[in-house]
Amino acid sequence: MNAVTEAVKLHDCRDAFTATLEAMAADDPRIVAVCNDSVGSSKLNQFRDRFPDRLVNVGIAEQNMIGVSAGLANGGKIPFVCGAACFLTGRGLEQIKADIAYSDANVKLVGISAGMAYGELGPTHHSTEDFAWIRAIPNIAVVAPCDNIETAAAIAFAAEYTGPIFLRLSRVGVPQLLPDDHRFELGKADTLRNGSDVTIIANGVLTHRALDAAELLAARGIEARVLNMATVRPIDEAAIVSAAEETGAILTCEEHTTFGGLGSAVAEVVVDMAPVPMKRLGVPGIFPPTGSENFLLDEFGMSPDGIAEAAARLMQRKA
Amino acid sequence: MTPQDLRAMANRIRRRDLQAVYEAGAGHIGGEMSVIDILTALYFDVLNVDPGNPLDPDRDRFVLSKGHTACALYVTLAEKGFIPKEEISTFLKPHSRLNGHPNRTKVPGVETNTGPLGHGLPVAVGMAAAAKLSNAAWQTYVVTGDGEMQEGSNWEAIMAAKQFKLDNLTLIIDHNRLQQGAKLAETNDIAPIAPKLEAFGWAVQEIDGHDMDQILKALSPETVVPGKPRGIIAHTHKGNGISFMSDNVAWHHKVPNAEQYKQAMAELEEAAQ
Ligand SMILES: Cc1ncc(C[n+]2csc(CCOP(=O)(O)OP(=O)(O)O)c2C)c(N)n1
Ligand SMILES: [Mg+2]
Numbered sequence: 228m229n230a231v232t233e234a235v236k237l238h239d240c241r242d243a244f245t246a247t248l249e250a251m252a253a254d255d256p257r258i259v260a261v262c263n264d265s266v267g268s269s270k271l272n273q274f275r276d277r278f279p280d281r282l283v284n285v286g287i288a289e290q291n292m293i294g295v296s297a298g299l300a301n302g303g304k305i306p307f308v309c310g311a312a313c314f315l316t317g318r319g320l321e322q323i324k325a326d327i328a329y330s331d332a333n334v335k336l337v338g339i340s341a342g343m344a345y346g347e348l349g350p351t352h353h354s355t356e357d358f359a360w361i362r363a364i365p366n367i368a369v370v371a372p373c374d375n376i377e378t379a380a381a382i383a384f385a386a387e388y389t390g391p392i393f394l395r396l397s398r399v400g401v402p403q404l405l406p407d408d409h410r411f412e413l414g415k416a417d418t419l420r421n422g423s424d425v426t427i428i429a430n431g432v433l434t435h436r437a438l439d440a441a442e443l444l445a446a447r448g449i450e451a452r453v454l455n456m457a458t459v460r461p462i463d464e465a466a467i468v469s470a471a472e473e474t475g476a477i478l479t480c481e482e483h484t485t486f487g488g489l490g491s492a493v494a495e496v497v498v499d500m501a502p503v504p505m506k507r508l509g510v511p512g513i514f515p516p517t518g519s520e521n522f523l524l525d526e527f528g529m530s531p532d533g534i535a536e537a538a539a540r541l542m543q544r545k546a
Numbered sequence: 547m548t549p550q551d552l553r554a555m556a557n558r559i560r561r562r563d564l565q566a567v568y569e570a571g572a573g574h575i576g577g578e579m580s581v582i583d584i585l586t587a588l589y590f591d592v593l594n595v596d597p598g599n600p601l602d603p604d605r606d607r608f609v610l611s612k613g614h615t616a617c618a619l620y621v622t623l624a625e626k627g628f629i630p631k632e633e634i635s636t637f638l639k640p641h642s643r644l645n646g647h648p649n650r651t652k653v654p655g656v657e658t659n660t661g662p663l664g665h666g667l668p669v670a671v672g673m674a675a676a677a678k679l680s681n682a683a684w685q686t687y688v689v690t691g692d693g694e695m696q697e698g699s700n701w702e703a704i705m706a707a708k709q710f711k712l713d714n715l716t717l718i719i720d721h722n723r724l725q726q727g728a729k730l731a732e733t734n735d736i737a738p739i740a741p742k743l744e745a746f747g748w749a750v751q752e753i754d755g756h757d758m759d760q761i762l763k764a765l766s767p768e769t770v771v772p773g774k775p776r777g778i779i780a781h782t783h784k785g786n787g788i789s790f791m792s793d794n795v796a797w798h799h800k801v802p803n804a805e806q807y808k809q810a811m812a813e814l815e816e817a818a819q
Contacts, residue, residue, distance in 0.1 A: 264693060264696075264725050264726045264727050264728075264733060265726070265727070266727045266728070267726070267727045268726075268727075284727075284733055284734075285696075285734065286693070286696035286725070286730075286733050286734025287663050287664070287693050287694060287696040287697055287725065287726075287734075288696045288697055288698060288734070290698060291698065313662070314662060317662070318662065345646075347570075347572060347638040347645055347646050348614075348645070348646035348647060348661070349645035349646050349647045349649070349661060351613070351647050351659065351660075351661030351662050352646070352647070352661060516640070516641045517638060517639065517640060517641055517642045517643075517644070517645040518640045518641065519640075522640055
C-alpha cells in the first residue's frame with residue numbers, strides 16, 4: 228500500500244478540515260471560523276457562503292485575530308482560528324500564551340500550510356518552530372495529523388474537547404493512510420507497522436515517508452516499527468517506552484527544526500524513562516535554502532532512502 | 547533619467563517580472579505590477595545607492611515591506627546593477643538566492659528580510675532614528691501594501707516616528723484597494739488612510755502611484771516638513787498595465803497560462819512603443 232512507486236489518490240487535508248468544520252457548524256451554532264485575510268488559503272470560501280455571519284475575518288492582523296478568538300470563546304462560541312501556521316503561531320504567540328492557554332479559553336488554532344509547505348516562499352513562510360513554541364506553553368494540546376482521515380477526526384475531536392488545542396495542517400497532497408472509521412485519541416500514538424529492530428516515530432507528511440522507509444528496510448531484512456505520533460503534547464509516554472524497550476533504538480522524523488519539536492519531545496521521555504540510542508531527523512537548525520517542500524525534505528535526509536539509511540546507521544549503535 | 551526614461555524602465559521591469567513569474571510558475575504579479583512605478587522612481591531617481599558599494603554607511607535605505615513582491619525588487623536591483631540580469635532566471639529555483647521573499651544575507655541591496663507583513667515600517671523607523679543619532683544625512687524609504695496596514699505593528703511605528711520627529715523617513719503606501727482574498731472595503735476597510743496618518747502627526751500627500759511626474763514630485767526634498775515623517779498615499783491598481791489583471795483580486799498570486807502570458811506581454815510591449 229505504501230510502495231513508493233504506486234500511484235494513489237492524493238488528499239489536500241484542508242478539504243477534510245473544512246468539510247468537517249462545515250458539517251459541525253451546521254449542527255452547532257457555537258462554531259465560528261476566524262481568519263486573517265486567509266479565506267482562500269484556508270479553503271473557507273464555502274463556509275463563508277453557508278454561514279456568512281460566522282466567518283470573522285479580522286484582516287491581516289494576527290495578534291488581533293488570536294485576541295478576538297479568546298473573546299469569542301468567552302462569549303460562548305467555539306472559534307476555529309485558521310491562518311498560515313507561520314503567522315498564526317509566530318505573530319500571535321504571546322496572545323496564544325496569555326489569552327488562550329493561560330486564560331484557558333476554548334479556542335481551536337488551526338495552522339494551515341505548516342512545515343515547509345510554502346517551499347520556495349522561503350523561511351519567513353515556513354512553520355518549522357511551531358511545535359517547539361507551542362509545546363513550551365502549558366495547557367495547550369499540539370496535534371499534527373498525517374492524512375485526510377486523521378485531519379477530519381482531529382477536527383471533530385477538537386470541537387468536542389473543552390480547552391485550547393493547536394492543529395497543524397499541511398497543504399500538500401497525501402494518500403489516505405488510516406481506515407475510514409479511525410477515531411482520534413489525544414495523546415495516543417498509532418502503530419502503523421510492527422517491528423522489533425528499530426522504531427521510527429513521525430507525524431504529518433513525514434509519517435508517509437517513514438512508512439516508505441520501513442518498506443525499504445524490510446527489503447534489507449530490517450523490521451522497523453512505525454509510530455504515527457500526531458499528538459506532540461501531551462506525548463504518548465507509554466508508546467515511547469515500549470518502543471525503547473522492545474526495539475532498542477528510536478529514530479524521529481519531523482517537518483520541523485530538530486530543536487524542540489517531536490524529536491525533542493520523544494527524547495525527553497527516552498532520557499527520563501528508557502534510555503536507548505536515538506537519532507532525530509528534521510530541519511537541522513538552519514534557514515533552509517530556496518526549494519520546494521519535497522526538495523527540502525530530501526535535502527535534509529528525509530527521503531525514504533535517507534530515513535532508511537539513518538535507521539540502519541542508528542541500529543549499529545544498539546547495545 | 548528623464549521621466550520618459552523612467553517610464554520606459556518601469557515598462558521593462560514589468561515585462562521581465564511577468565516573464566520571471568510565468569517561467570517560475572509562482573509570484574505575486576498583482577502587487578508587483580502595482581508597485582513597479584514606485585520602485586523605478588526610487589531606484590533610478592531618488593535613492594543614493596551604489597551597486598559597487600552596497601553597504602556604504604552613507605547610503606539611503608530602502609525597505610520593501612510588502613516582501614511578497616520580491617520578484618519586482620529583484621528585477622529592479624538587476625537593472626540597477628546589484629545582481630546580474632541573467633540571475634533573474636533562477637527565481638525560485640533550488641538554491642537560488644532569489645526566493646519568494648527578499649533576503650539581505652544573500653541579495654546585495656536588500657536591507658532587511660521581509661515577507662511577514664507589518665515588519666518593514668518598524669525597521670525603517672529604527673534606520674531613520676539611527677541616522678538622526680549619527681547626524682547623518684541619508685534618508686530612509688519604505689513601501690507597504692495597503693492591506694498590510696491592517697497590522698497593528700505599523701501603527702505602533704507610525705506613533706514612534708512622529709514622537710522621534712523622523713523627517714528623514716518616507717512611507718509610501720501602495721494603495722491598490724485589494725488584499726489577498728478580497729477588497730479592503732470587504733475585509734477591514736482602513737480607507738481613507740491619509741487622515742489617519744495626519745492624525746498621528748505625519749505630513750501626508752496623496753498621488754496617482756502610476757504617474758511618474760506625481761511620484762517624483764511627492765518624493766522631492768521640497769515636500770519634507772521639518773519635524774514630521776512623510777507619508778505618501780499612492781493610489782494604484784493591482785495588476786496595473788495588464789488589462790485582465792488590473793483591479794482584479796484573483797491576480798494576487800495567480801500565474802498566467804501560456805495564452806494569458808502572450809496577451810499580457812503583448813499589452814506591455816504595446817505600451818512600450
Ligand atoms: C503577517 C502576515 N500575514 C499574512 C500574510 C499573507 N499575505 C501575503 S500577501 C497578503 C496580502 C497583502 O495585501 P496588500 O498589503 O494590500 O499587498 P498588495 O495588494 O500590494 O499585494 C497576505 C495576507 C503575510 N505575508 N504576512
Ligand atoms: Mg493591496
